[in-house]
Amino acid sequence: MKSLFLLFLIPAMVRAEPLRLVHDPALSPDGQTVAFCWMGDLWTVPTQGGRAIRLTSHPAMESNPAFSPNGKEIAFNSTRDGAKMAYVIPAAGGEVRQVSFHTDGCEIREWTPDGRSLLVNLLRDYSWQRESRSARLALMEVTQRAAEIPLFDDYALAGTLSRDGSQVLFMREGSEPWWRQGFKGSRAGQIWHFDRQKNAFRCLLSDEIENRSPLWRADQKGCYLVRQGNLWEYDFASKRTTQHTHFQEDLVTFPAISRDGRTLVFRVRFDLYRWHPGDAEPEKILIEGATEPDPDEVRVMLSKATEVHFAPSGLELAMVAGGDVWVMDAELKEPRRVTATEEEESSVQFAPDGKSLVFISESGGQPDVWSATRAEADAPWWENDRFILKRLTQDVQTETSPRFSPDGKKLAYLRERGDLWIADADGGNAKRLVESWNEPKFDFSPDGSWIVYSKEDEAFNDDIWLIPSDGSLPPHNLSQHPHDDSNPRWSPDGKRIAWTGRRDRDEVDIFYVNLSPNDDEQTARERTLAKARSKFTTSKKEEPTPQKGAAPKPASQPPPSKSAAPSTPPSDPKPNVETKSAKSEAPAAKPAPTAEKPVEHVKKTSRMPIDLNGIHDRIHRVTVAGTSEYALAWSPDSKKLAIHSSWNGRGSLRMLEWPDKLTSPTTLSTSSWTSVSWLKQGDQITGLVDGKPAMLAGKSGSSPRVLGFSAAQDYSRSSQQRALFEQCWRIMRDHYYDDRLGNRDWDAVRVKYSDMAAEAPDLDGVGECVLLMLGELNGSHLGFSWSAARNWRAAPWNEETGHLG
Incomplete structure (x- = not known):
């Protein structure tokens, strides 16, 4: 039977x-x-x-x-x-x-x-x-x-x-x-x-x-x-x-x-x-x-993330995996799902106090800045089952890349093609600081009164710019070079800005500028002398004073973290540190669009002072042969700079010590890192290694602590396919489509292909709907590539026919 x-x-x-x-x-x-x-x-x-x-x-x-x-x-x-x-x-x-x-x-x-x-x-x-x-x-x-x-x-x-x-x-x-x-x-x-x-x-x-x-x-x-x-x-x-x-x-x-x-x-x-x-x-x-019926509900187990941001305590993290936002602790490593949408979330970040998250969500087909808080505020993030989500920007424009000011009171983000906006942390009182045709990379000064950013001009050249976060002064071109400069990072002590720049065709180097002439003119001996005096003063203050009663309790110390046995890092090529201005090698420095003026320091201003007089002469270049640097992260004490670089054709995480040991970069990890940041708590570098959250002590000989995870996710296949198509449609609407050029009714084009993209039997069908949509624009250099699940390989290796000559 x-x-x-x-x-x-x-x-x-x-x-x-x-x-x-x-x-x-x-x-x-x-x-x-x-x-x-x-x-x-x-x-x-x-x-x-x-x-x-x-x-x-x-x-x-x-x-x-x-x-x-x-x-x-x-x-x-x-x-x-x-x-x-x-x-x-x-x-x-x-x-x-x-x-x-x-x-x-x-x-x-x-x-x-x-x-x-x-x-x-x-x-x-x-x-x-x-x-x-x-x-x-x-x-x-x-x-x-x-x-x-x-x-x-x-x-x-x-x-x-x-x-x-x-x-x-x-x-x-x-x-x-x-x-x-x-x-x-x-x-x-x-x-x-x-x-x-x-x-x-x-x-x-x-x-x-x-x-x-x-x-x-x-x-x-x-x-x-x-x-x-x-x-x-x-x-x-x-x-x-x-x-x-x-x-x-x-x-x-x-x-x-x-x-x-x-x-x-x-x-x-x-x-x-x-x-x-x-x-x-x-x-x-x-x-x-x-x-056979293909169920619309898809269930997957996720083990890799696309981005991560650790809470200030270092005990919890937020990440994006499978297009959703998750939170997790660093011990149990049991992810909790914050968002559950077929659309994509990105750019997740903790507030400086760790009490809220901001991220971009494309929920409903509209990319906006959202916040998340815990339903049970007294419980850790990872012990919450429910989260309160709030849309912070409610408009038809596209927002990306939200970032808190250091005090958590302001929120900067990008809108449309790349305009830089700033608002209160709850999204109110928003105003545009910088108009841009593409997406700049930016960072706040430690006190939040300035923003440094990189921006491409009409000739596709990136420069580093400075602007007060209240927009009270016009932007100032800091780099003024006809080659690309990008990825600016402000040191936590506020004394310098570092960035990556290309001066040679095949190499990207590190550049930095001292914002005060005093720091630029100070010799190594003077810095050592100041350090010695500081230690002496601290020692005098810590001398015990006789007191009546019981002795004070010693400060509690965190338990020592477990780490693998120190490994011997490979020998590094030696960099060259140029003491002269890095701009002197340029064939012809381009004029700054804004006249160079010293900032007028009014007594009542709370803005961090910057001396712009002669600032271009204080730009220095750090060159390490055989490497190209891409992402930077300062240590909390501003004495070290973590560098994600390509070294001898492989990704690596390296470190420079500031400012007198720039000649000897230390290799911290030979793995390729992304989403790199440096926590004050525990002096730990955090990021992603092969899609997994990782933590690394900011010193030589440490081994990364990789936080492997497994997260169960379910979603509607048809809804996700529709969201993928409409994301592509929206990108073309925001960055390419112009109805004045005689193109199609772009809203009608979305309707024409969206249902078929949702019904397509696989990702190849969705990709073809995107191509047909692009064909409606009758434009050159348009295309879409995707990675389907059927990436078939017959064997670990294949024969290859040789060629003569």
Whole structure:
């Protein structure tokens, strides 16, 4: 009975699902069957529509199917062995046979008329630089293993052979992506003809209008093609073009024709259509697939975070993992979920008093600054099950990168493309400090009265700027150099600012400026003398004074932290510290947009004084050969600087001691760190190591304490896919779209693709919806890349075909 019961259950678990966003259709010779790719596998379906049959089921990605001339076999590409290799499978399904072996791969176009070879595009010799210029049409035998034979020595795309194999149609130029709509220009696709017997070429169509995908007409006296996004016909003798489809808002893509020339299929937006020569309009092909139900609820276990920020105590941390905000303690390491949205959260930060969090949430499709507090304020964050969330910015603009002032009373953040705003900690009294076309990196002075930031100008050059946090003075260009300067960090004692800057093409170095001339002019002996006097004064103050009564209790000491045995750090290359101005090496210092003036110090001002007179002469450069520095973090006593750098091709965390030991950087960790900060409590460096929170004592010989975790997360797959698409849509709205340039109604574009992105069977389908959306803009240099779950690798290693020369 149990077996019978299971037999009844199995049909119930399989449902008919409409298949959309199918790829690479190919017709059988008689036009009765369509082969296509969907969810990375190979399928067939009757051309009239109906239930699709799955021919392959493999984690690798299948593409480019092509029926053999007798219709009994289908050739296709697959990444089963790394690159796109050619394989053959019976048309009804069965054993797969590999027929290509060069590890640079190929792309199948079709079979030769005799069924002995495949017409392919070869990808050889620097094909990653510009594939369209490297592709060569060639013949590849399928009955035996032999070298491919190029048809001619020049680039060609979308090739197709005549019925007798003596003529070739192909495309040149046409390097714009297939999803771009309305392109016109000198790079538009051209249709060419090649006579193999006469070795003669002629251009058929080249008129700065996109012409793509030629297909031989049944009488071989003309061809079909995609022109201006629709299906057209071109007659060789009369040179006349005739339009057959009239889609206004979408493109005809992936066209294919049967070998008898009587049936064509192609895709428009999400669906396949069929068209027979002589038909007035094409008909949609309705495809169903028998697939197991794919539950919308997804459950995952998270073990890596994308960012982290530790509470001032060092006992708790907040992190972003799986797009949500979590809190966790450093001992039990049991994460508690603060947010549960399908949209993304980011830029999480504790307030200086540790009582609240701020972060960016895209909840509801609108990125705003939010705060979180504990429902039980007397309990630690990690012992709370509920959190009070509050939206601090309520507007239609996009906010990013919130950051508290050191006293926690102010909140700075970026708005729109990169304007720097400052507000009260609760979001009130907001005002714009700096207007910027891209996102600057910024830091507060220790007293919160200044903000230092890096900003790109119209020539894409980053400089370091200073501005009072109340906006009472205009910004002052601190670096004034024609090369990039970024990542400014203010020392906790307020005496200097450090940043990273590029002066040589292949190296990024550290720069710093002393904000007072006295600190710049002080010698090493004078600093040592001041240190000695300070110790002497402290010692005198600590001398015991006789008192009546019991002796005072000793100050409680924190228990010693456990750490691994000290490891010997590798030897470091020695840096060069330039005592002269780092700006003297510049070819020509650019003038500051704002006239350089000393700050007027009014007695009543509470702003930290900065002497801007001659400040550019107090800029110094620290160069470490073979390294590039990217992120900086000051120690609480301002005597050390942690540096996340690339050293000998690997990430590392290193430390400079200020200001007299800059010649000997100390390697603290050979791991790559992100989200680096330095806590006063316990003198610990914190951050992420390989996606896991980590803590490290700020001294040589320490080992990082990595806080591994496991967090259970659930979310709606369709809602998350919609959120991903709309995030991409919003980025283009905020940073690219301009309705004055004649682009589409951008809100209507979102509606057009958003539902399909939510319904897409996998991340590849979502990515394709994003590409179609970008195509609506008809712009160059637009694209979207993603990492799908089917990153198939056949083995820990793959063979590689060698190249001569």
